[in-house]
Amino acid sequence: MLQTKGLYYSYDGRNQLQFPDIDCKKGEHWLLLGQSGSGKTTLLHLLGGLLTPKGGVVNIDGTNIANMVGSALDRFRGQRVGIIFQKAHFVKSLTVEENLLLAQQLAGAPASKTRIREMLERLNVGHKHRSKPDRLSAGEQQRVAIARALVNQPAIILADEPTSALDDVNCNEVIHLLEEQAAAVAATLLVVTHDSRLKAAFRNQIHL
Amino acid sequence: MNLFQLSWKNLTNKPLSLALNLILFALGTGLISLLLLLSSQLQEKFDKNLAGIDLVIGAKGSPLQLILCSMYHVDSPTGNISIKEAKPFMRSGHPLIKAAIPLSMGDNYKNYRIVGTTHDILGLYNAEIQEGKKWEKTWETTIGATVAADLGLKIGDRFQSSHGFATEAGMDMAHDGDFIVVGILKPSGSVVDQLILTNTQTIWAVHEHAAEEGSDTTAHEAHADDSRPLIEFEDRDITSLLIQFKSRNFQTLNMGRSINENTDLQAASPAFEINRLYANMGVGVDALQALAFAIILVSGLSIFISLFSSLKERRYELALMRVMGASRSRLFFLIILEGLLLAVLGCIIGLLLSHGGMAILSGLMKDAYRYAFSGWVFLKEEWILLAGALLIGMLAAVIPAVMAGRTDISETLAEG
Numbered sequence: 001m002l003q004t005k006g007l008y009y010s011y012d013g014r015n016q017l018q019f020p021d022i023d024c025k026k027g028e029h030w031l032l033l034g035q036s037g038s039g040k041t042t043l044l045h046l047l048g049g050l051l052t053p054k055g056g057v058v059n060i061d062g063t064n065i066a067n068m069v070g071s072a073l074d075r076f077r078g079q080r081v082g083i084i085f086q087k088a089h090f091v092k093s094l095t096v097e098e099n100l101l102l103a104q105q106l107a108g109a110p111a112s113k114t115r116i117r118e119m120l121e122r123l124n125v126g127h128k129h130r131s132k133p134d135r136l137s138a139g140e141q142q143r144v145a146i147a148r149a150l151v152n153q154p155a156i157i158l159a160d161e162p163t164s165a166l167d168d169v170n171c172n173e174v175i176h177l178l179e180e181q182a183a184a185v186a187a188t189l190l191v192v193t194h195d196s197r198l199k200a201a202f203r204n205q206i207h208l
Numbered sequence: 209m210n211l212f213q214l215s216w217k218n219l220t221n222k223p224l225s226l227a228l229n230l231i232l233f234a235l236g237t238g239l240i241s242l243l244l245l246l247s248s249q250l251q252e253k254f255d256k257n258l259a260g261i262d263l264v265i266g267a268k269g270s271p272l273q274l275i276l277c278s279m280y281h282v283d284s285p286t287g288n289i290s291i292k293e294a295k296p297f298m299r300s301g302h303p304l305i306k307a308a309i310p311l312s313m314g315d316n317y318k319n320y321r322i323v324g325t326t327h328d329i330l331g332l333y334n335a336e337i338q339e340g341k342k343w344e345k346t347w348e349t350t351i352g353a354t355v356a357a358d359l360g361l362k363i364g365d366r367f368q369s370s371h372g373f374a375t376e377a378g379m380d381m382a383h384d385g386d387f388i389v390v391g392i393l394k395p396s397g398s399v400v401d402q403l404i405l406t407n408t409q410t411i412w413a414v415h416e417h418a419a420e421e422g423s424d425t426t427a428h429e430a431h432a433d434d435s436r437p438l439i440e441f442e443d444r445d446i447t448s449l450l451i452q453f454k455s456r457n458f459q460t461l462n463m464g465r466s467i468n469e470n471t472d473l474q475a476a477s478p479a480f481e482i483n484r485l486y487a488n489m490g491v492g493v494d495a496l497q498a499l500a501f502a503i504i505l506v507s508g509l510s511i512f513i514s515l516f517s518s519l520k521e522r523r524y525e526l527a528l529m530r531v532m533g534a535s536r537s538r539l540f541f542l543i544i545l546e547g548l549l550l551a552v553l554g555c556i557i558g559l560l561l562s563h564g565g566m567a568i569l570s571g572l573m574k575d576a577y578r579y580a581f582s583g584w585v586f587l588k589e590e591w592i593l594l595a596g597a598l599l600i601g602m603l604a605a606v607i608p609a610v611m612a613g614r615t616d617i618s619e620t621l622a623e624g
Binding site for chain 1: 209210214217218220221522524525528529530531532533534535536537538617618621622
């Protein structure tokens with residue numbers, strides 16, 4: 001489902017970041033551990049098609065996105081990849097529900113408020129659907145971010161330090177929800193983190 | 209949640225900045241549109257009422273005042289002239305003059321001027337009878353369409369005039385004679401719509417009446433005068449003469465000057481005076497227009513600045529939209545749309561303000577001068593204004609939009 005081969009990247013043309021090959025099967029949950037500066041975020045951006053690699057292959061569901069450019073890549077990303085960031089960001093002028101509607105619209109998916117309500121309910125933030133995102137707590141924001149990443153039923157879900165800003169209680173809850181929701185849409189989940197609290201939760205681990 | 213809705217929400221999310229941009233833009237476009245409306249309607253009124261009049265002859269004084277009074281019926285007369293003096297121009301068979309139409313003024317009925325004249329005035333303004341007939345005898349009147357509609361006068365109605373040109377509260381010095389409506393004119397769009405027309409003898413009779421009351425005499429012969437031509441009343445006065453030449457040539461060009469130099473009369477050329485009025489007005493209009501364009505320029509700048517600074521705050525948001533599948537061009541159009549929305553809304557508010565203002569102004573003008581402007585006439589220049597607004601909105605948005613389109617997703621998110 002998610003494979004890389006000989007992936008490398010360079011910011012300045014001299015120092016190359018080499019990444020180990022990855023092979024995640026459909027529905028598997030992986031943890032990618034690494035210290036700060038080890039290139040975790042770079043790898044996640046390469047996997048999510050936010051950055052084009054200098055060399056190598058990124059294969060998502062049979063498509064090598066390393067060769068894709070422009071709006072085709074944008075569309076592919078919107079439809080097949082869900083990304084959750086360390087700090088949840090939203091379009092500030094929109095409500096929670098509208099942010100999810102925007103996610104559907106930008107991915108070219110039909111707008112479905114039913115699906116959005118369902119996602120928000122499942123993540124226990126259904127009652128917040130009319131709130132502006134900055135009115136929510138950090139934990140609630142991260143749950144809405146998960147709902148947004150999952151609303152288009154992506155093939156893979158990438159999470160960049162999703163728990164590092166959260167306390168233990170929220171950390172456990174968010175990881176639990178992530179795993180549960182990824183399983184619900186049968187998506188491959190890859191969590192990139194330096195948060196050692198998560199080690200116990202994942203059987204499949206890669207170290208950078 | 210389409211692009212249009214999104215840009216609208218982005219704008220309304222900052223109500224103060226939105227209000228400032230809209231007010232600035234509305235002020236600029238509103239001012240321009242108001243100037244356009246005013247000058248075009250004023251010009252239309254003036255041009256329509258030129259009516260092929262080549263010269264106006266009246267008492268000495270301001271030539272513009274003579275024109276405004278005799279042709280547009282907005283100012284008071286410069287004085288009266290005696291028929292003895294005016295006779296040379298009123299004679300039929302004058303080698304240069306095709307028509308000389310006498311006007312006598314001095315009374316009004318509920319602010320509508322009563323003008324003593326001959327039937328020739330109808331031909332001048334292409335006025336036709338809608339109902340009834342033309343005035344024939346003393347005290348008979350044929351009234352303009354606006355007068356009839358506004359005052360609800362019908363054929364056979366009688367009324368009394370007041371002295372002067374406006375009926376002011378408490379100053380109601382009604383003259384005693386009874387005017388009778390014998391005809392109503394079709395609307396012509398010209399100044400006759402606002403006039404009460406009668407014969408010259410009626411105006412004399414009104415004032416004789418007033419004089420007689422003072423001196424307690426009862427006999428007057430006004431009715432007997434009806435059948436005699438005006439030039440026989442050498443000792444009587446009229447206000448002015450509207451002159452139409454047979455053709456314009458060197459001689460007619462000199463006629464005005466010669467009247468002014470050699471007689472106690474004044475001759476004024478409507479085309480010349482009105483052009484001078486435009487020229488004087490033009491300076492003010494130009495200055496206001498320059499001010500309006502400066503305001504529009506500033507509002508364009510203000511749109512640019514608010515989009516530009518919002519871009520900084522929204523960098524992460526824009527990167528996020530790219531993550532969710534938005535292409536570069538989509539972000540570009542999102543920002544362009546925000547600029548266009550601001551400009552178009554501002555322009556529409558401006559147009560509404562100017563037309564609303566025009567409607568209010570027309571109400572005031574109507575009370576003061578019996579001149580009707582219309583607030584709800586749209587000019588083709590206003591479409592150009594709207595197109596210009598679109599252009600300014602787009603220009604203001606184009607740099608921020610290019611920057612939005614260039615948002616580097618990875619870099620922005622890494623800063624997170």
